[in-house]
Amino acid sequence: MAKLKLKEHIINQEWCKGCGICVHFCPKKVLALDDNDKVMVVLPDDCICCKMCELRCPDLAIEVITD
Amino acid sequence: MPVKDYIRERFFPHIWCSGCGHGIILNNMLRAVEELDMDKSDIVMVSGIGCSARISGYVDFHTLHTLHGRALAFATGVKMSQPKLKLMVPMGDGDALAIGGNHFIHAARRNIDMTAIVMNNRIYGMTGGQFSPLSGYGTLATTAPYSNIDHNFDVVALAQAAGASFVARTTTFHARQITDLIKQAIEHRGFSVIEILSQCPTYFSRKNNMGGQIEMMEWYKNNTTRIGSKAKQENPQLIERGIFVQRDMPEYCDEYDKVIEAAQK
Numbered sequence: 001m002a003k004l005k006l007k008e009h010i011i012n013q014e015w016c017k018g019c020g021i022c023v024h025f026c027p028k029k030v031l032a033l034d035d036n037d038k039v040m041v042v043l044p045d046d047c048i049c050c051k052m053c054e055l056r057c058p059d060l061a062i063e064v065i066t067d
Numbered sequence: 068m069p070v071k072d073y074i075r076e077r078f079f080p081h082i083w084c085s086g087c088g089h090g091i092i093l094n095n096m097l098r099a100v101e102e103l104d105m106d107k108s109d110i111v112m113v114s115g116i117g118c119s120a121r122i123s124g125y126v127d128f129h130t131l132h133t134l135h136g137r138a139l140a141f142a143t144g145v146k147m148s149q150p151k152l153k154l155m156v157p158m159g160d161g162d163a164l165a166i167g168g169n170h171f172i173h174a175a176r177r178n179i180d181m182t183a184i185v186m187n188n189r190i191y192g193m194t195g196g197q198f199s200p201l202s203g204y205g206t207l208a209t210t211a212p213y214s215n216i217d218h219n220f221d222v223v224a225l226a227q228a229a230g231a232s233f234v235a236r237t238t239t240f241h242a243r244q245i246t247d248l249i250k251q252a253i254e255h256r257g258f259s260v261i262e263i264l265s266q267c268p269t270y271f272s273r274k275n276n277m278g279g280q281i282e283m284m285e286w287y288k289n290n291t292t293r294i295g296s297k298a299k300q301e302n303p304q305l306i307e308r309g310i311f312v313q314r315d316m317p318e319y320c321d322e323y324d325k326v327i328e329a330a331q332k
């Protein structure tokens with residue numbers, strides 16, 4: 001299967017509750033929490049598009065869009 | 068997000084606490100429905116009362132938010148009158164196995180076609196952290212400040228003994244497995260039970276000094292294993308994940324149709 005390529009992470013700031021599950025379990029440490037405890041993308045180039053952040057988000061607040 | 072086609076966006080953000088495992092179950096349940104390409108109007112979700120039961124408010128299917136412990140009874144009524152509809156019945160551990168324990172074993176015994184999902188956080192979340200029949204011996208709860216002396220049910224063994232024809236278990240750490248098991252349970256014709264271990268960071272893990280959502284999900288990762296794995300043989304304490312029972316048995320609505328036919332002859 002061809003390697004997926006990241007287009008962007010879509011983050012719904014209104015729905016994110018800052019639980020940090022996506023940040024902790026991202027295998028490549030692509031994500032972090034900002035000063036308001038909302039998720040943000042810090043290392044987009046390292047994303048391997050496994051989508052585990054999207055699947056483990058309890059708040060349906062993050063989506064990984066691939067090309 | 069494609070799964071957004073299946074939710075009532077106007078009720079988001081949802082009421083669950085930050086890090087609550089119930090949201091992860093919702094997330095992956097929606098993916099199962101999407102991957103099966105189901106029509107929203109063919110699904111009925113019936114829930115009882117509890118944090119877990121609030122799930123029915125968020126999905127854009129036919130939904131019934133009923134009484135504590137009685138979700139399976141209402142679902143049985145719906146299924147008997149509209150056997151073509153697909154029934155999904157998510158329940159808390161208290162909902163399913165304390166007040167609702169009798170409905171649970173008898174629905175399993177009848178083998179009525181529906182998917183029962185036990186969102187097992189081992190505590191009564193909604194009412195403030197009282198112990199449930201799944202908390203287990205030695206745990207702490209609002210109602211067991213000196214340690215719980217009640218032993219817990221094993222949901223898988225109970226469902227199997229009661230006659231469920233599909234029985235499975237996973238955790239919120241294993242998100243893809245949630246989707247996979249729910250898909251298989253929906254496609255199975257008969258009474259399906261899926262136990263999903265789900266963290267309640269507000270009560271269960273805090274009271275039991277098990278950290279928050281991240282530590283709980285690490286715990287699920289480190290303390291569970293595939294059914295029959297080598298790891299299980301080496302460490303019998305590990306909790307098994309996967310499908311324990313999958314068997315063909317006469318389904319209740321089909322049998323009832325035969326009774327109607329025989330009576331009308």
Ligand SMILES: Cc1ncc(C[n+]2csc(CCOP(=O)(O)OP(=O)(O)O)c2C)c(N)n1
Pocket residue numbers: 116117118119120134135158159160161162163166186188190191192193194199
């Ligand atoms: C007949 C009845 N008895 C008791 C209650 C109070 N009550 C509401 S939710 C609940 C238990 C919730 O725990 P659980 O089902 O495990 O779900 P959770 O909130 O942990 O998801 C109880 C005892 C009720 N609503 N109705």
Ligand code: SF4
Pocket residue numbers: 082083084086087088089118119188192193266267268269270
């Ligand atoms: S009390 Fe527990 S079960 Fe209820 S929403 Fe909060 S974390 Fe979830």
